[in-house]
Amino acid sequence: MGYEQLWLDYTRKVSCKEAEGISYICVKIQDAKQDALIANSVKELQEAFLGMAGSRLTLRQECGQDAGAVQAGNADGHSICLAFREGMKAEAYHLFGEKGDIVIEASDSRGILYGTFDLIRQVQMENSLHTLDRFKAPAMPMRMLNHWDNMDGSIERGYSGESFFFEKNEIIVNDRTRDYARLAASVGINAVVINNVNVKDAATWLITDRYLDKVRELSEVFAEYGIRLYMSLNYAAPMELGQLDSADPLSDEVRDWWHKRMETVFGRIPNLGGFLIKADSEGRPGPFTYGRTHADGANMLADAAAPYGGIIIWRCFVYNCMQDWRDYRTDRARSGYDNFIGQDGMFRDNVILQIKNGPMDFQVREPVHPLLGGLTKTNQMLEVQIAQEYTGQQRHLCYLIPMFKQILQFRTYAREEEDTVMDIVSGRTFGQHNCGMAAVANTGNDDNWTGHDMAAANWYGFGRLSFEPELSAEEIAREWIRVTYGNDEQVEETLMFLLMSSWPAYESYTSPLGIGWMVTPDNHYGPSVDGYEYSRWGTYHRADHWGIGVDRSHEGTGYALLYREPNASVYDDREKCPDELLLFFHHIPYTWKLRSGKTVIQHIYDSHFEGVEAVDEMAEQFEKLQGKLPDKAYRRMAGRFMEQKEHAREWRDQINAYFYRKSGIIDEKGRKIY
Ligand code: GCV
Numbered sequence: 001m002g003y004e005q006l007w008l009d010y011t012r013k014v015s016c017k018e019a020e021g022i023s024y025i026c027v028k029i030q031d032a033k034q035d036a037l038i039a040n041s042v043k044e045l046q047e048a049f050l051g052m053a054g055s056r057l058t059l060r061q062e063c064g065q066d067a068g069a070v071q072a073g074n075a076d077g078h079s080i081c082l083a084f085r086e087g088m089k090a091e092a093y094h095l096f097g098e099k100g101d102i103v104i105e106a107s108d109s110r111g112i113l114y115g116t117f118d119l120i121r122q123v124q125m126e127n128s129l130h131t132l133d134r135f136k137a138p139a140m141p142m143r144m145l146n147h148w149d150n151m152d153g154s155i156e157r158g159y160s161g162e163s164f165f166f167e168k169n170e171i172i173v174n175d176r177t178r179d180y181a182r183l184a185a186s187v188g189i190n191a192v193v194i195n196n197v198n199v200k201d202a203a204t205w206l207i208t209d210r211y212l213d214k215v216r217e218l219s220e221v222f223a224e225y226g227i228r229l230y231m232s233l234n235y236a237a238p239m240e241l242g243q244l245d246s247a248d249p250l251s252d253e254v255r256d257w258w259h260k261r262m263e264t265v266f267g268r269i270p271n272l273g274g275f276l277i278k279a280d281s282e283g284r285p286g287p288f289t290y291g292r293t294h295a296d297g298a299n300m301l302a303d304a305a306a307p308y309g310g311i312i313i314w315r316c317f318v319y320n321c322m323q324d325w326r327d328y329r330t331d332r333a334r335s336g337y338d339n340f341i342g343q344d345g346m347f348r349d350n351v352i353l354q355i356k357n358g359p360m361d362f363q364v365r366e367p368v369h370p371l372l373g374g375l376t377k378t379n380q381m382l383e384v385q386i387a388q389e390y391t392g393q394q395r396h397l398c399y400l401i402p403m404f405k406q407i408l409q410f411r412t413y414a415r416e417e418e419d420t421v422m423d424i425v426s427g428r429t430f431g432q433h434n435c436g437m438a439a440v441a442n443t444g445n446d447d448n449w450t451g452h453d454m455a456a457a458n459w460y461g462f463g464r465l466s467f468e469p470e471l472s473a474e475e476i477a478r479e480w481i482r483v484t485y486g487n488d489e490q491v492e493e494t495l496m497f498l499l500m501s502s503w504p505a506y507e508s509y510t511s512p513l514g515i516g517w518m519v520t521p522d523n524h525y526g527p528s529v530d531g532y533e534y535s536r537w538g539t540y541h542r543a544d545h546w547g548i549g550v551d552r553s554h555e556g557t558g559y560a561l562l563y564r565e566p567n568a569s570v571y572d573d574r575e576k577c578p579d580e581l582l583l584f585f586h587h588i589p590y591t592w593k594l595r596s597g598k599t600v601i602q603h604i605y606d607s608h609f610e611g612v613e614a615v616d617e618m619a620e621q622f623e624k625l626q627g628k629l630p631d632k633a634y635r636r637m638a639g640r641f642m643e644q645k646e647h648a649r650e651w652r653d654q655i656n657a658y659f660y661r662k663s664g665i666i667d668e669k670g671r672k673i674y
Pocket of ligand 1: 148156157196197198278282317361
């Protein structure tokens with residue numbers, strides 16, 4: 001097999017007497033034999049219980065009998081009973097112990113599958129099974145992964161090998177596809193976009209005969225684990241595939257072309273959820289070319305997909321990437337909002353606008369995107385990135401769930417209550433049913449799937465968080481550690497320390513106070529303070545001899561005022577703006593006193609020294625786990641920590657040297673600055 005099973009490794013033995021006492025599975029579901037999700041739940045339980053607890057579970061199909069037919073303490077031993085119960089929410093489950101037996105009840109087979117994986121987690125964590133009483137319903141309907149995989153096998157912003165969906169312009173369906181689906185479903189993912197949003201070349205042809213049979217095969221594997229397949233679309237497909245001379249959304253010819261294409265594609269792929277579109281962004285085609293709006297473009301596709309229940313996910317990552325750095329008025333941060341807010345309420349019900357968590361691009365710190373809570377009449381979905389494009393590229397450890405928690409908890413003030421980002425993407429704020437969260441995926445065909453072994457915590461964590469956003473980042477981290485590496489206390493505490501220190505450490509030794517972007521252009525790894533400063537990308541820090549930061553207040557680009565009150569007033573006022581976002585919103589003298597009591601320049605020096613110390617401490621703690629983690633994993637991680645230590649020093653020294661040279665202000669602690 002080669003690759004690893006991560007948190008579904010059933011070869012790891014557990015000490016769970018109650019699991020040992022279970023000897024059969026009782027399925028009380030009509031036509032269960034025809035239901036692949038139920039069959040997979042049974043298979044998963046049998047393999048997990050045998051591998052981890054040594055219990056061989058036999059299957060009893062007991063359709064039609066009532067729940068009382070399964071007696072506790074039956075001579076045959078105890079059972080796990082799977083049953084449907086009416087009146088529960090879609091995908092919800094109730095997992096509970098009853099006199100030594102275990103019951104998973106749900107309203108549908110996805111719920112049974114999620115309850116199954118939850119039970120397996122409980123066994124892995126060696127929790128008591130008899131006292132289980134877990135009633136869970138996913139908070140948001142869409143829990144999605146976006147793969148930026150290209151059909152030649154490369155992955156845009158991929159840091160863990162090549163694609164396992166595509167190779168040499170062909171689609172791969174093999175055992176790994178199934179294991180991917182199992183891993184994703186086990187944490188509650190129910191939708192996957194298989195190809196990069198930058199749709200070019202062969203990927204444009206995914207919606208044609210050339211690939212449809214194979215896409216269907218892939219989608220069927222997904223379907224057996226409750227996952228809907230989505231594809232990214234090339235907006236100019238009518239021209240590239242259909243030889244039309246335009247892709248104008250209001251042209252009858254173009255609309256016709258899409259209607260026919262959707263009929264074919266949905267007809268051939270019953271498990272197709274719909275499409276994701278990046279239009280008029282970074283060189284991708286879109287409705288702007290024809291003087292049309294995003295609503296015109298999205299609605300045209302939505303109308304064509306509607307007869308098949310298809311969803312169109314339209315990205316709001318739209319900005320001018322040909323900016324002049326001399327221009328202080330144009331602000332990339334404003335562009336998503338400015339492009340979409342005027343069309344609020346104009347999109348069809350089967351369109352969802354997908355909004356990146358911040359207005360720039362997945363920096364280590366950004367304010368929450370003002371469209372979240374700005375839009376009130378449009379379906380919205382939050383896009384985060386677990387691929388660590390700007391946060392260490394899965395070579396540095398950076399556990400991102402604490403950041404996602406902060407974003408979800410942000411109050412937008414779109415209403416008096418239930419106004420957080422979590423409320424919005426769960427559909428509570430505006431009563432929407434097409435909403436949720438998507439993450440740009442961090443997987444590839446490396447044996448450990450995610451390059452850095454601990455980056456798997458971000459994949460696991462994203463799934464768990466989108467299913468149960470009220471879980472804390474700590475709870476998720478602890479769970480991931482125990483289901484992956486077992487229940488040794490030292491392992492748990494050390495890995496907890498590493499995960500929870502990692503985002504603050506990364507922020508400390510990289511870009512200060514919300515400014516972002518001081519990375520090497522193009523590959524986005526490593527420091528280059530002026531790398532993007534005189535470029536066309538709209539990503540500037542505006543540092544001079546006196547100060548640093550972008551003036552986005554009412555005197556500058558006005559971006560701060562795009563938020564609802566009181567957020568707008570807080571961000572607009574440098575006295576009130578939170579330290580960690582100060583340079584995002586304001587141009588500030590180096591000598592300015594932060595709320596922490598330090599000057600800006602001293603904060604820059606201190607945080608960079610502290611960030612390196614934090615990484616040294618992390619690496620030292622990690623070394624104590626030698627012999628306690630699987631050998632291969634330990635060696636891989638040790639190599640990454642070594643690189644992170646060295647690289648954090650490079651960041652520290654380049655940033656500190658840059659600002660010392662720019663400002664001429666010495667470090668009050670007299671440390672070495674070059
Ligand atoms: C897929 C950033 C990345 C691009 C990415 C783009 C996007 O600009 O660097 O690689 O393209 O975001 O989200 O569309």
